[in-house]
């Protein structure tokens with residue numbers, strides 16, 4: 001199964017909408033939403049959730065007060081200051097286990113902590129793997145890896161896995177990107193859009209993933225769009241299309257219309273052309289140099 005990830009160096013570029021249009025165009029594909037901290041692909045796909053599973057993303061120190069002789073060793077050795085007056089502060093505990101190792105009476109133990117929910121769903125386009133990390137919880141990269149593993153296990157006849165990647169360049173993005181066949185970077189014509197494109201392109205190259213670029217809402221600033229195009233030319237990265245700003249796209253999202261209606265908007269024509277270029281790279285050309 002080929003794997004395509006749609007990423008952006010920052011949030012708000014329209015990555016999720018572009019991914020949704022690709023899902024409609026692909027016909028049959030397994031879909032994964034790797035934006036586990038603020039998932040929203042489900043708002044567009046309106047899936048039927050078939051299964052929910054707890055995600056154990058962390059460990060937490062727990063004390064049995066009856067066994068504690070208040071020697072203070074745990075507090076002395078915890079380098080996260082997560083033990084105050086010999087009591088564990090769950091908001092600070094990193095689950096490192098040092099306190100458990102130094103406690104002379106066996107009063108401390110590590111317990112699994114549920115930090116998110118992993119979901120398996122069905123959409124009219126194919127199976128869908130998605131998740132929600134609890135607010136402020138650690139382990140987003142691990143949960144993204146679980147989302148992708150779950151998506152791969154859902155494969156039937158589908159030839160493609162489409163991953164709606166996490167925004168930014170941190171750990172969850174690396175977990176969305178690594179091992180994929182192709183990345184489409186969605187950027188926007190702004191100074192920060194260009195800056196973030198440079199950063200995410202470096203990350204993709206570092207992990208050996210070939211990347212293509214498209215500009216969303218390019219006509220909001222043609223001058224910066226030209227700068228992005230010339231940056232891509234200098235870097236030898238293929239620019240596969242420019243999507244015009246179109247309020248009709250927002251209407252589809254706000255009115256919760258089927259994602260295939262995205263293709264009927266003014267932006268739809270550009271999305272089809274970009275999809276054709278991406279699809280060709282994925283299935284008709286096995287390798288390409290950058």
Ligand code: SF4
Pocket residue numbers: 060061077078079080081082083088092093094095096097098099100
């Ligand atoms: S598990 Fe680590 S971080 Fe948590 S209380 Fe113990 S020593 Fe501190």
Ligand code: SF4
Pocket residue numbers: 063067068069070071072073074075086102103104105106107108
């Ligand atoms: S190290 Fe163990 S016995 Fe000592 S204060 Fe901590 S929990 Fe209590």
